Amino acid sequence: MKKILFLSLLTSMFIVGVAFAEQPTTSIPKMDSGDTSWLLISAALVMLMTPGLALFYGGMVRTKNVLGTIMQSFIALGVITIQWAFYGYSLAFGPDISHVIGSLDWVGLRGVGLDPFPGYSATVPHQAFMIFQMMFAVITPALITGAFAERFKFKTYLVFLILWSTFVYDPLAHWVWGVGGWIRNLGGLDFAGGLVVHISSGISALAAALVVGRRKGYGNGLMPPHNVTMTLMGAGLLWFGWFGFNGGSAIAAGSLATSAFVVTQFSAASAALSWMMAEWACRGNPTVLGAASGAIAGLATITPASGFVGPISAIVIGLVAGALCYYAINLKTKFGYDDSLDVVGVHGVGSTWGVLATGLFATKAINSAGNDGLFFGNPSLIGIQAISVVSVWVYSFGVTWIILKLLDWTMGLRVNEEHEITGLDTSQHGEAGYNF
């Protein structure tokens, strides 16, 4: 009896304590351990996507270029991390200048501390948000490398990485996600990077394929993927990491993260099936490469919509994405440009559909901070989404074109013909992927 009395006294003291403790949280943001854990784990998940991408792309090239291709993705982890720490994060998320770019106030992460920052991460340390966003900045330029696989000079690539991040990625991230960014102010919705990551890389890839030119022997020689099992392994890692990419973009552990997680799976699954079926119908075989490509298309497509749409909408979005992207990759043969690993068809086209689909399927029932789309009674959102898409298309294409032209005149973009024939592995890195 005495014991029970003591326990209930303790419990009531605890409740009173909690009640008192809760009051100040309304004024000063308090760190939430659940939210912080989820965001740090998500950052690690997104980090793993870059090596995943390296394998995804590495399997699709010829044996002589496997290391060169893997390295282009992998080294982005090195270069962009440093760029982000010095000034990239400040340009993207720093205090707004004229709605187009962040200022240099946060250079060297000055002022980016371990307390929550209400503008971006009300319940999570500012540095956790910074490192989470860094992983997005790392993988985005790596996505472009598929467009110029098997022929790009490594030295030029390192410079391209820095220039592209500085002049394309950082401004776009600010437009869409930065406090004061013009697309954010306009009400354009991009939950996890349809505009910032996938359209920007996909359309830059188109510019890159056009400026860099085709591989030697393209159209005549045999250039089949050397290891589709490696590609599938990479697709698996990308899919796994994408739960952090989309789920983590809620910047909190809870209902919104769960919803984003669920729709990510639904879209990837339905797009893998619809690509496979489309290819089966058109070419007679349900290929493994097709199923893997479809999954990635579905993931790239759901990215902008992931925090705004419900599960059944995600299945519809994914089903369209798989077939649409399959159709899109077949266009390159028609137009004759060599987007070697189909960055335009998968990421550019997929995510364009994803951003527009957000304008159709978004609902405030999923995310009250979002908006309703056309199918939920608000026709204006689709217009805003279209303006956002066109702006990002034009900006990415134009600036990437200029950067590559400048590099072409100064450093040269391509390895010489002899090196292209011997392969990037020995010519650029002095080693071979396979020594049997």
Place this chain on the structure above:
Amino acid sequence: MKKIEAIIKPFKLDEVKEALSKIGVKGMTVTEVKGFGRQKGHTEVYRSAEYKIDFLAKVKIELIVTDEMVPQVIETIERAAKTGKIGDGKIFISPVEEVIRIRTGERGRDAI
């Protein structure tokens, strides 16, 4: 003595080897080869890229037998390697001047 070269479908190798062992063939050399005949090649499609693969994977079996053995060996290979579909392969027969077993220095039939 004759050399018999048979180019067959790879998946038929085990059957052919078993059948030959049963009739007393004591050794053979096998090579993975590529080539085409009337079957021609096939097409592989990776996303939108279509590649015509001219050379198909085959297995080449080489064995040396005494003249008396030849009809039986040929009949055995024909039976074991046959599927009835295009691409079953071919058998070539040619004379062999001499056979030497390196370990013992034996010559001719004794060395087979």
